Amino acid sequence: MADIKNPDLAAGGRERIAWAAREMPVLRQLSERLGRERPLAGLHISGCLHITTETANLALALQAAGAEVVLCASNPLSTQDDVAAALAGDHGIPVFAIRGESTETYYGHINAALDHRPVITLDDGADLVSEIHKRRRDLIDSMLGGTEETTTGVIRLRAMAAEGALSYPVIAVNDAQTKHLFDNRYGTGQSTLDGLIRATNILLAGKTFVVCGYGWCGRGIAMRAKGHGAHVIVTEVEPLRALEAAMDGFRVLPLREAAAIADFIVTATGDKHVVDRTHFERMKDGCVLANSGHFNVEINIPALEALAVERRRPRASVEEFLLADGRRLCLLAEGRLVNLAAAEGHPSAVMDMSFANQLLAVVHLAQHGRELAAQVHPVPAEIDREVARLKLAAMGIDIDNLTGEQRDYLSSWQEGT
Known part of the structure; x- marks a missing residue:
């Protein structure tokens, strides 16, 4: 089940998704690894994201890791209709998004994504989290957590947490260094x-x-x-x-x-x-x-x-x-x-890092969500470092390592001038 503009657009979307994948080596490596491990097997995941070629590659990586994924748009004018058609037609991922949709349709699509009864949400602006807390509270008890992609969404979520209104943990992907230092800038x-x-x-x-x-x-x-x-x-x-x-x-x-x-x-x-x-x-x-x-x-x-x-x-x-x-x-x-x-959004190479953080944050929630408080949480530092390491490797860049003497010096207070 999906609500898209035209299924016949799938061929064009298929080619553009593959083109974007060429610039997303980190996500590709993680998809291959998680495809073998299947840490998300059977989990229902709903994403309210910009339906672009880059988001398509994230959705395919989540699917490869075993998740049952449903998507809706996080902006009425950001959907790439050919991409939505390719995800629905080629990969069986229900997509509820049509470029230029009305406000009424937009929120109808959000609720269609929530009808999937997700245990993890992915947001770009906190609309899924907001809708769950306002009108779909029947979903809260089963939630493992959520992720948030944007500065605006993190601001909204922190306001909810400060008022004691946030009922499940959310990881602020936007605040990862490998996200905002590159994606945002x-x-x-x-x-x-x-x-x-x-x-x-x-x-x-x-x-x-x-x-x-x-x-x-x-x-x-x-x-x-x-x-x-x-x-x-x-x-x-x-x-x-x-x-x-x-x-x-x-x-x-x-x-x-x-x-x-x-x-x-x-x-x-x-x-x-x-x-x-x-x-x-x-x-x-x-x-x-x-x-x-x-x-x-x-x-x-x-x-x-x-x-x-x-x-x-x-x-x-x-x-x-x-x-x-x-x-x-x-x-x-x-x-x-x-x-x-008016354009196509961020270049694939920077979304590679952002969506690698999203993917690994979802895996972290699947494994540890029940242990986390209903607050806004940072991306674990080890995830940030892994994304940076994989990106450097994909770019063919090698860096130095500290010697044992240098590590000792940095951890000691006794050596000085």
Whole structure:
């Protein structure tokens, strides 16, 4: 059983899944090993993730390890319909995801994935965990745990844990070093710029490019925009991050000031209404707005709609809002993740590490979930190290090892100056 756009798209999805696999050697090695060991045999697993070629390879690795997997989309505009068709048709993995689905269908698909009665959930934004705790509490007693892929999801889960509302353990995959240092920075940086360029075909060189938020995603976006020759401004609310941005060579301004001179404004904060009416009122004609921070609330779209006297779509992923004074503001991808809605998401090579962490975290939950408290847990350090070791080996990179003398020195307090 599945709900996808068109089963006839499977052939194209099959080829693209295989293409992505070529750039995912760590996941491939783990899939081969776990395929022999079968540590997930018979376990029901539901994932609310972006249905992309990279996610397909994670799903196939989980299946190889013995799991019975069901997937739904974590964003209405991120589903690659050919990939969904290939997973359902070629591999028997039920997928409930259609690109462009309505909000009603989106939540219907989440509940279809939960009808699988999973014992482990995989989230990209905490929607499965949230739905289980709000409306599907009958599933809680059987849960071994969950994993969370994104900064936004981890924030939501930690809020639940702080209120005592979280009823089963969740591993914050986003916080693994082999995830956020690479996926968030290099993956988001490249894929966001890819989405902007595909959507607009506007030259970035010489433009004023504002990045809202200087977490790991914001760092990556700013770095890549600078590489394209843009004049990058960073806006922040955290003084340490603002200081770091300044010392990385970026101009740091309040968004109210930056909005008046921006050609591009990209959000990457995970917060709500970061770009608001007061900013729209100051923007210059033609300013391009995009979000790369997960949910479509970072840009206050209702406020922008209220200011507009006319709306049109000059390009597939661009909506132009004409204001009463004649200015035009351009919103990309309906305010959703521009790197997935207007492009193909992160490169496979960085998702290789992220999804290797997901896979090993699921195995850890299968083996130890009953022992863990209902809290947000870090990825075990040994998993992080194993992913890094396997990635280095796949890249043909060898590194030094400490000598016995060096290990002794680092563990002793008696040797010194």
